[in-house]
Amino acid sequence: MELTVFRCTQCGTTLFPARYLCPHCGADQWAATPAGPGTVEETxxxxxxxxxxxxxxxxxxxxxxxxxxxxxxxxxxxxxPGDIVTLALDDAMRVLAHPHAGA
Incomplete structure (x- = not known):
């Protein structure tokens, strides 16, 4: 399952995991957005x-x-660090990172 992050529909702040309220503007409406590939920062x-x-x-x-x-x-x-990965969720809803096919 593809990893989804959440974008505040009022101010555009993007967060993971989902929150009840946006910490920047206080709005409570979120749009689910694909996380896309990621870059390893630390291991x-x-x-x-x-x-x-x-x-x-x-x-x-x-x-x-x-x-x-x-x-x-x-x-x-x-x-x-610097490696490009594809992010997904497993059946237990853990975030997994796999080497990106295009990297």
């Missing part, structure tokens, strides 16, 4: 996860979406 590796012993490392990244907001996403492989 980290979680090596020890409580309740997930033996599950391997979890690679995470802060990704700036083409629409503007930064999201934290799980990676299927180690990536570097």
């Amino acid at each position: 980290t590796v979680v090596r020890h996860r409580v309740g997930a012993q033996g599950a391997g490392d979890a690679h995470l990244a802060s990704v700036r979406t083409a629409a503007g907001p930064v999201v934290v996403a799980r990676l299927d492989q180690a990536l570097q």
